Amino acid sequence: xxxxxxxxxxxxxxxxxxxxxxxxxxxxxxxxxxxxxxxxxxxxxxxxxxxxxxxxxxxxxxxxxxxxxxxxxxxxxxxxxxxxxxxxxxxxxxxxxxxxxxxxxxxxxxxxxxxxxxxxxxxxxxxxx
Numbered sequence: 001x002x003x004x005x006x007x008x009x010x011x012x013x014x015x016x017x018x019x020x021x022x023x024x025x026x027x028x029x030x031x032x033x034x035x036x037x038x039x040x041x042x043x044x045x046x047x048x049x050x051x052x053x054x055x056x057x058x059x060x061x062x063x064x065x066x067x068x069x070x071x072x073x074x075x076x077x078x079x080x081x082x083x084x085x086x087x088x089x090x091x092x093x094x095x096x097x098x099x100x101x102x103x104x105x106x107x108x109x110x111x112x113x114x115x116x117x118x119x120x121x122x123x124x125x126x127x128x129x
Contacts, residue, residue: 027114
């Protein structure tokens with residue numbers, strides 16, 4: 001049971017009334033969706049700055065491959081390594097994007113699933129209110 005525990009940070013929009021707050025839960029650790037669908041994941045989460053950097057990196061890899069500076073095998077390994085880095089940093093970038101949009105970190109919770117993390121957060125939130 002304990003090997004499945006995940007840590008979630010809870011972000012709320014500052015300046016909203018208590019009834020209007022819709023918390024956003026962001027999991028710590030590797031993001032498998034961002035690993036496989038890097039650019040689409042960033043566009044979905046409105047991380048424009050990071051999406052532009054990923055697009056520029058991918059374009060650079062394509063241009064270096066077309067210019068015969070890199071061969072296809074090297075380009076594949078570089079792209080795989082880059083996607084691994086993105087997978088490890090994606091949730092941190094998501095937190096940064098939330099901060100830029102005016103969210104603040106309200107809590108940190110640990111649970112074995114997102115549903116249980118939400119339940120724990122609201123139990124504490126309602127107990128404090």
